[in-house]
Amino acid sequence: MPELPFTLDQLRILKAIAAQGSFKKAADLLYVTQPAVSLQIQNLEKQLEITIFDRGGRKALLTEAGRLLLEYCERILNQCDEACKAIEDLNNLKGGTLVIGASQTTGTYLMPRMIGLFRQKYPEVSVQLQVHSTRRTGWSVANGQIDLAIIGGQLPGDLENLLQVIPYATDELALVLPSKHQLSNKKELLKEDLYKLNFVTLDSQSTTRKVVDKLLKDSGLDIQRLKIEMELNSLEAIKNAVQSGLGASFLPVVSIERELAAGTIHKAFIADLEVKRELKLITNPSRYISRASEEFKKNILPQFASLESPLRKI
Amino acid sequence: MPELPFTLDQLRILKAIAAQGSFKKAADLLYVTQPAVSLQIQNLEKQLEITIFDRGGRKALLTEAGRLLLEYCERILNQCDEACKAIEDLNNLKGGTLVIGASQTTGTYLMPRMIGLFRQKYPEVSVQLQVHSTRRTGWSVANGQIDLAIIGGQLPGDLENLLQVIPYATDELALVLPSKHQLSNKKELLKEDLYKLNFVTLDSQSTTRKVVDKLLKDSGLDIQRLKIEMELNSLEAIKNAVQSGLGASFLPVVSIERELAAGTIHKAFIADLEVKRELKLITNPSRYISRASEEFKKNILPQFASLESPLRKI
DNA sequence: GAGTCTCCATAAATTTAAATTATTCAAATT
DNA sequence: AATTTGAATAATTTAAATTTATGGAGACTC
Numbered sequence: 001m002p003e004l005p006f007t008l009d010q011l012r013i014l015k016a017i018a019a020q021g022s023f024k025k026a027a028d029l030l031y032v033t034q035p036a037v038s039l040q041i042q043n044l045e046k047q048l049e050i051t052i053f054d055r056g057g058r059k060a061l062l063t064e065a066g067r068l069l070l071e072y073c074e075r076i077l078n079q080c081d082e083a084c085k086a087i088e089d090l091n092n093l094k095g096g097t098l099v100i101g102a103s104q105t106t107g108t109y110l111m112p113r114m115i116g117l118f119r120q121k122y123p124e125v126s127v128q129l130q131v132h133s134t135r136r137t138g139w140s141v142a143n144g145q146i147d148l149a150i151i152g153g154q155l156p157g158d159l160e161n162l163l164q165v166i167p168y169a170t171d172e173l174a175l176v177l178p179s180k181h182q183l184s185n186k187k188e189l190l191k192e193d194l195y196k197l198n199f200v201t202l203d204s205q206s207t208t209r210k211v212v213d214k215l216l217k218d219s220g221l222d223i224q225r226l227k228i229e230m231e232l233n234s235l236e237a238i239k240n241a242v243q244s245g246l247g248a249s250f251l252p253v254v255s256i257e258r259e260l261a262a263g264t265i266h267k268a269f270i271a272d273l274e275v276k277r278e279l280k281l282i283t284n285p286s287r288y289i290s291r292a293s294e295e296f297k298k299n300i301l302p303q304f305a306s307l308e309s310p311l312r313k314i
Numbered sequence: 315m316p317e318l319p320f321t322l323d324q325l326r327i328l329k330a331i332a333a334q335g336s337f338k339k340a341a342d343l344l345y346v347t348q349p350a351v352s353l354q355i356q357n358l359e360k361q362l363e364i365t366i367f368d369r370g371g372r373k374a375l376l377t378e379a380g381r382l383l384l385e386y387c388e389r390i391l392n393q394c395d396e397a398c399k400a401i402e403d404l405n406n407l408k409g410g411t412l413v414i415g416a417s418q419t420t421g422t423y424l425m426p427r428m429i430g431l432f433r434q435k436y437p438e439v440s441v442q443l444q445v446h447s448t449r450r451t452g453w454s455v456a457n458g459q460i461d462l463a464i465i466g467g468q469l470p471g472d473l474e475n476l477l478q479v480i481p482y483a484t485d486e487l488a489l490v491l492p493s494k495h496q497l498s499n500k501k502e503l504l505k506e507d508l509y510k511l512n513f514v515t516l517d518s519q520s521t522t523r524k525v526v527d528k529l530l531k532d533s534g535l536d537i538q539r540l541k542i543e544m545e546l547n548s549l550e551a552i553k554n555a556v557q558s559g560l561g562a563s564f565l566p567v568v569s570i571e572r573e574l575a576a577g578t579i580h581k582a583f584i585a586d587l588e589v590k591r592e593l594k595l596i597t598n599p600s601r602y603i604s605r606a607s608e609e610f611k612k613n614i615l616p617q618f619a620s621l622e623s624p625l626r627k628i
Numbered sequence: 629g630a631g632t633c634t635c636c637a638t639a640a641a642t643t644t645a646a647a648t649t650a651t652t653c654a655a656a657t658t
Numbered sequence: 659a660a661t662t663t664g665a666a667t668a669a670t671t672t673a674a675a676t677t678t679a680t681g682g683a684g685a686c687t688c
Contacts, residue, residue, distance in 0.1 A: 007326050009675090011315055037636095038636065048405075058634075058684075064602075068401065076397070079386055079393065083386035088377070336664070338665080349649085353666095374665090
């Protein structure tokens with residue numbers, strides 16, 4: 001590691017003298033006294049073993065070595081200015097990158113709207129959305145690869161303590177039927193009716209599937225008795241299957257807004273059952289919170305948060 | 315003039331930590347204690363209002379802002395290193411420019427040899443030769459456009475005090491005749507013989523001409539009685555004129571070495587007259603002496619200096 | 629050319645900043 | 659749980675830069 005033979009202050013002084021042609025004027029410009037300028041230049045000359053200025057006449061003139069040094073000096077100081085500006089931009093959300101994590105559902109149906117809003121407000125901050133499983137998302141937040149994330153499932157126990165988990169919204173998992181299904185006419189269903197249905201579900205590894213299974217089980221249903229027509233690994237595929245009359249499914253309401261409006265899919269009401277899950281915001285409190293992340297959490301997320309979420313209260 | 319929000323030392327520390335992944339290791343690398351490193355980074359973070367490192371686990375990790383700053387940091391430090399190297403090269407005569415002044419005669423016949431020698435020793439120093447009148451050369455040395463010069467005439471009075479003038483060599487101004495001239499056969503001439511000659515001279519403005527006129531006058535000759543066939547402004551032209559039998563001339567011996575060796579010109583001896591002038595080295599003591607200039611004066615010039623010159627004694 | 633003005637250098641004193649030692653705190657490893 | 663390692667903090671020491679005050683040298687004035 002080489003020693004540094006000069007300081008930025010010395011370079012700043014050098015530049016000022018070169019520009020003003022005088023030690024005194026440079027001192028005035030920099031709001032210091034003239035001896036301060038003299039001594040710093042003397043130090044610089046001693047360190048580099050060169051003469052930088054000819055102090056002959058009324059004005060200070062650069063020597064050859066001085067001109068050479070000045071060239072580098074200007075380049076270095078420009079880089080410094082640039083660095084400052086870049087950092088400032090980052091602070092003012094005029095640059096930088098925000099990395100957001102999400103599960104399949106929120107990533108597909110919720111995040112795009114939020115990110116749109118954010119980008120509208122801060123067009124110079126680039127946003128990266130990473131859609132992964134709850135588990136992987138959790139770990140990414142833990143090791144800093146993701147700034148913040150919204151998940152709908154349960155975190156592994158060890159992460160639960162490490163991360164900050166804030167209830168964010170309630171996501172209803174609606175029972176949806178093909179519009180032409182016989183039960184679509186009934187105003188209300190009962191739990192028991194579920195045994196009459198053929199289900200098209202997410203594959204058993206998915207978080208959403210696990211959540212649904214657990215809720216049904218907790219409400220006293222025997223999930224073994226439910227008939228599963230097929231397992232798919234994409235919500236869109238399931239929606240298509242339901243619309244094609246292949247069976248029923250529990251799907252997040254956020255994912256079927258369009259289809260409900262168009263009437264291509266039917267949402268059933270179950271009188272004695274509510275299938276809901278908590279969407280949670282997770283962040284890593286032991287890590288650096290970027291300005292962008294802070295801003296997203298404070299001003300974007302609340303607009304989409306449910307009334308009960310702590311985020312609302314901010 | 316903007317304030318500088320960081321120092322080079324801080325950047326150096328930042329770089330070291332980023333490279334080592336640890337405050338402590340960086341401290342060891344830089345031969346300082348760990349608190350010194352911690353405090354400087356804290357200052358940096360405070361100044362820029364950013365967090366640079368995540369000090370979570372066992373190793374320090376850069377934040378986004380930290381990575382951004384590091385990029386600039388490396389560029390800035392590289393520029394600093396380059397600057398040092400450039401300055402060092404200049405000090406070691408591996409770069410830079412030496413500007414030498416000379417009059418017509420020395421510039422044409424003496425300097426090329428000296429510069430050749432210098433360039434052989436320091437091929438990376440570029441040398442510029444400026445041939446001008448004694449007067450203009452003197453002024454150029456005075457205001458720093460020329461590092462050093464060799465002149466054969468008299469400096470204007472005001473410059474005489476301002477510059478350092480060192481006798482350098484004696485330049486004999488030989489009387490030369492066409493080889494087939496009748497007087498070329500005589501072993502020795504006398505002053506009186508000069509009245510019998512037709513002269514081809516430099517124009518009356520030239521320094522060399524003035525010097526010759528003065529010397530002849532001082533030795534008791536009536537220069538009005540000398541027959542001047544023609545006045546030319548180039549030594550080469552005069553040499554050609556003499557060789558063509560058009561007349562005699564007083565020429566610096568250094569300018570006719572080749573012609574004497576070839577026998578195309580004849581050098582006459584005058585028993586009771588010596589026409590000699592002092593060549594002088596001039597420098598500006600109130601100005602910065604470049605390493606190259608110093609070196610030229612100390613090690614190149616003496617090889618061509620006459621025995622009496624103070625330069626010999628160095 | 630003597631006097632005045634400017635500008636830079638120098639010296640001593642003050643102020644400011646940075647480094648060190650010693651200690652505490654927290655996380656990670658055993 | 660105990661030990662180790664790395665970073666933060668506090669107090670002291672050390673070093674460095676700035677200021678005030680002063681002296682000197684060249685340039686402009688009259």
